[in-house]
Amino acid sequence: MASVLVVAAHPDDEVLGCGGTIARHAAAGDEITCVFLADGATSREGEDDIRARERQARCAANALGIGEVLFAGFADNRMDAVALLDVVRVVEKIIARVRPEIVYTHHGGDLNVDHRAAHQAVLTACRPQPGQPMRAIYAFEVPSSTEWAPPTSLPAFAPTRFVDIAARLKQKRAALECYAAEMRAWPHARSFEAVEALARVRGACVGVEAAEAFMVIREIVA
Ligand SMILES: [Zn+2]
Numbered sequence: 001m002a003s004v005l006v007v008a009a010h011p012d013d014e015v016l017g018c019g020g021t022i023a024r025h026a027a028a029g030d031e032i033t034c035v036f037l038a039d040g041a042t043s044r045e046g047e048d049d050i051r052a053r054e055r056q057a058r059c060a061a062n063a064l065g066i067g068e069v070l071f072a073g074f075a076d077n078r079m080d081a082v083a084l085l086d087v088v089r090v091v092e093k094i095i096a097r098v099r100p101e102i103v104y105t106h107h108g109g110d111l112n113v114d115h116r117a118a119h120q121a122v123l124t125a126c127r128p129q130p131g132q133p134m135r136a137i138y139a140f141e142v143p144s145s146t147e148w149a150p151p152t153s154l155p156a157f158a159p160t161r162f163v164d165i166a167a168r169l170k171q172k173r174a175a176l177e178c179y180a181a182e183m184r185a186w187p188h189a190r191s192f193e194a195v196e197a198l199a200r201v202r203g204a205c206v207g208v209e210a211a212e213a214f215m216v217i218r219e220i221v222a
Contacts (some may be wrong), residue, residue: 003133004032004084005100007091007122009114010040011057011077014218016195017140018104018204019064019082019172021164021212025102026065027168033098034061035070037087037121038074038079038114052181063171065213070094084124087117091125107215109154112145128218137217143198144189162184162202166209169199 004025009016025032036057041049054071061069066113074082088117089091103126108119117140138161141147144145147155163174176183176195184192196210203211 001028002030002101003098003104004104005036005098006096007103007105007118008034009038009042009079009106009112011036011053011060012040012143012176012182013115014066015060015064015172015175015179016142016190017106018138018163018212018214019060019175020168020199020210021063021064021104021163021214022066022172023168023175024163024165024185027095027141029100030102032064032066032067033068033070033094033100035072035091035094037072037090037118038076039071041074041097053181056178056181060175062180063175068098072112073123074114074176076176077112077114080113082117084117084120087121087217088124089138091121095125095133101133101135103134103137104214105137107141107146107155107157108141109149109156110142110144110145111149111154115142115145116172123217126218128220134218135220135222138214139217140212140214143194157215159202160212161216162208163207163214164203164210165199166203168211169196172199195214
């Protein structure tokens with residue numbers, strides 16, 4: 001049984017990026033905590049929308065088997081205006097309490113500024129000091145942000161770790177349905193069809209029916 005922490009910028013990133021992988025951890029009996037750094041709503045609407053996103057996040061957490069959901073409450077799409085140290089402190093506090101062995105977060109080359117801030121904050125909060133609990137840190141991709149950043153402008157997402165989610169694809173879809181309001185019509189990258197197509201392509205990369213792909217940020221073999 002492992003302790004797993006998912007550091008996501010917005011409610012829905014956890015499902016898009018590693019929903020199937022989370023479901024696998026839950027099935028294995030791992031303890032999963034998910035923190036959302038930004039509220040996913042303030043740049044568009046108000047309080048009601050923030051509460052709605054929190055409800056959606058809890059719905060998705062139930063669908064995937066996430067034990068604890070936390071909301072840091074930074075303003076959506078404005079995390080470039082927040083001091084990195086403030087974000088790091090939030091992540092550090094959670095790490096000190098849940099002592100995660102495995103951490104999942106965003107790729108550092110996403111177009112979305114909140115995704116990049118999450119990546120930076122995790123790198124800093126997870127710096128490999130003596131006694132730190134993390135043995136693996138992985139970066140996931142988020143359709144409509146990772147592939148929207150040209151590799152000529154920001155570091156490309158080049159995955160080297162593939163998790164077979166064929167048996168968890170329906171669960172990922174069910175969790176994504178909690179965020180139906182955030183989904184768009186095909187052929188938008190954040191459509192149900194595109195999310196499944198990406199899982200199929202990532203699976204075909206390694207000869208399985210469906211997969212989620214990750215970049216290995218760090219792995220420590222004890
Ligand atoms: Zn996001």
